Amino acid sequence: MVPIIETKDLGQTYERHQVLKDISLKIERGDFLAIIGPTGVGKTTLIRLLDLLEKPSSGQIYFDGIDVTRSGKSRLKARRRMALVQQKPTVFDMSVFSNVACGLKFRHEKKLVVRDKVEHMLELVGMREYRNRNARTLSGGEMQRVAIARALVTEPEVLFLDEPTANLDPTSVAKIEGILARIIGERKSALLMTTHDMAQGQRLAGKIGVLINGEILQIGTPSEIFFSPANMQVAEFVGIENILPGTISGKENELAIISINGVKIQAITGHAEGEAVYIMVRPEDIVFTPSRDVSSARNVFSGEIRSMSSVGPLVRVEVDCGFPLLGVMTMASSQEMGLTIGRVIYASFKATAVHVIKRF
Amino acid sequence: MSELWEAFKTAIHLLVTFDPEVVQIAWRSLWIAATSCAVCVVICIPLGNLIHFSRFRGKGLLISVIQTLYSMPTVAVGLIVFMLFRRSGPIGPLGLLFTPGVMVIGQIVLVTPVMLGLVISALSGIDKSIIETATSLGASRMQAYRICTREAKFAVMTAVIIGFGRAISEVGLSSMVGGNIEGYTRTLTTAIPLETGKGNFPLALALGIVLIFLAFLINIALYMLQHRRTWTRLFVWFQS
Numbered sequence: 001m002v003p004i005i006e007t008k009d010l011g012q013t014y015e016r017h018q019v020l021k022d023i024s025l026k027i028e029r030g031d032f033l034a035i036i037g038p039t040g041v042g043k044t045t046l047i048r049l050l051d052l053l054e055k056p057s058s059g060q061i062y063f064d065g066i067d068v069t070r071s072g073k074s075r076l077k078a079r080r081r082m083a084l085v086q087q088k089p090t091v092f093d094m095s096v097f098s099n100v101a102c103g104l105k106f107r108h109e110k111k112l113v114v115r116d117k118v119e120h121m122l123e124l125v126g127m128r129e130y131r132n133r134n135a136r137t138l139s140g141g142e143m144q145r146v147a148i149a150r151a152l153v154t155e156p157e158v159l160f161l162d163e164p165t166a167n168l169d170p171t172s173v174a175k176i177e178g179i180l181a182r183i184i185g186e187r188k189s190a191l192l193m194t195t196h197d198m199a200q201g202q203r204l205a206g207k208i209g210v211l212i213n214g215e216i217l218q219i220g221t222p223s224e225i226f227f228s229p230a231n232m233q234v235a236e237f238v239g240i241e242n243i244l245p246g247t248i249s250g251k252e253n254e255l256a257i258i259s260i261n262g263v264k265i266q267a268i269t270g271h272a273e274g275e276a277v278y279i280m281v282r283p284e285d286i287v288f289t290p291s292r293d294v295s296s297a298r299n300v301f302s303g304e305i306r307s308m309s310s311v312g313p314l315v316r317v318e319v320d321c322g323f324p325l326l327g328v329m330t331m332a333s334s335q336e337m338g339l340t341i342g343r344v345i346y347a348s349f350k351a352t353a354v355h356v357i358k359r360f
Numbered sequence: 361m362s363e364l365w366e367a368f369k370t371a372i373h374l375l376v377t378f379d380p381e382v383v384q385i386a387w388r389s390l391w392i393a394a395t396s397c398a399v400c401v402v403i404c405i406p407l408g409n410l411i412h413f414s415r416f417r418g419k420g421l422l423i424s425v426i427q428t429l430y431s432m433p434t435v436a437v438g439l440i441v442f443m444l445f446r447r448s449g450p451i452g453p454l455g456l457l458f459t460p461g462v463m464v465i466g467q468i469v470l471v472t473p474v475m476l477g478l479v480i481s482a483l484s485g486i487d488k489s490i491i492e493t494a495t496s497l498g499a500s501r502m503q504a505y506r507i508c509t510r511e512a513k514f515a516v517m518t519a520v521i522i523g524f525g526r527a528i529s530e531v532g533l534s535s536m537v538g539g540n541i542e543g544y545t546r547t548l549t550t551a552i553p554l555e556t557g558k559g560n561f562p563l564a565l566a567l568g569i570v571l572i573f574l575a576f577l578i579n580i581a582l583y584m585l586q587h588r589r590t591w592t593r594l595f596v597w598f599q600s
Binding site: 053076079080090092093094103107 | 487489490492493494495496497498499500503507510511
């Protein structure tokens, strides 16, 4: 089956500054792809190109198998099968009802059809009682719900969401995520969302792409992205803080012994003996204990606490085990264990919690 | 002074009794200006959107030229239109010279730069996100322009009213290409100097009062647009 959207080597340059390079994507019907990446890496530019608001400097965009990179007529036809919800919603100076009805009117839908669809959509996003209010008088969260209703009412085959909950309060974020989750459940549309909120991408999307410095460095399921990042940049972005250089000094089937500053770490990897690698361990996979407990973890190290810092209900603990190891634990556990800087404790993690990538 | 007072009283009498000549001249002035203004609206709103939202080389220069033409003298436009429409001119065979039709054409030439420039300026106050949002919602170019014009409705209406004001108040063009023919091409602005020259002050004054009244209406409309006043608030404004 032809993907609903496909790009080949898509690139965008503004005044000699390359914002996007060689983006090759395939989005099938029913896919929900979240593009995550730090601020200013080209996420919005990518969405604008895919929504055909801009023309790319290089590469091709295919919509349902048709090249829509440049031709004006085919772009309008394709655009009428898509919809975009922007980070900062723009509403027109008219009533909520008229705002939501705009897309349908552009498509020359009959009055009765427009009325029924708009009423239904306003109900869905919980804005029915605001139907006659001027949309400019709404709060940010309400405006975003109008923008979502306005996009969805046209029943798009592809829905683009550009940071749809950025700058909103937690209540509005929860409401909008609820609406999106419902749509995902009900519709066969393809969804592409950009976000810098990794957790949101993980909560909503089936697939995640990591966009850094204008390039998509990895696409995969949320667990692939968060637990098996393809390279250092992705690992750093997804919050893996223990990234250590080492060499595979021994191997038995899939179990490898990796030397880091003379300390041996066991990990499951397909890399060969003698290879220079990076190992990555997520802070939440490290368990701290006051004594060497019996556990199934293959990696147990003692070390002195170098630093401790509170992050909400959690405490980040950095231990020197011959290499620096950062872990997190709850405030309650830390107080129960009486952790203080300088105290020696044990840090353990499983061989399966270690992700290994080749070091170039 | 008494002569002026007498003339004023006669003028008021002509107005309140709906003197046929005054009504005819005023009505002709209105429909010629309204027609040219309506054609200008049809030209200037889409063209203004096209110029404002397109990116092309020489855009700044084009806008400067349009703005320079704001102050184009009406007699200069009259001369050009006259030369084009005179019997031996390139459009002479149409036989439009000294007809209301050519007066409408002349006023279109005169008003277009003013209205176009003001429409472009009105649209420059609209956030770029408006046209992008409309486009992303599936609007064609014309549909997107309609949304943008609607967003800038107060400023666009101001442009239309100013254009109408320029059309109804011009003298040189109408007298040159219309010929000031009684009962056919005579308008308020061409009749006033003629009647003054003939010493028919009451009629000239009555026509002048109509013109001033129209100018007053235009100014009220502009004020209301600029202050977004409604008719109910207008009463309060009159009292203040």
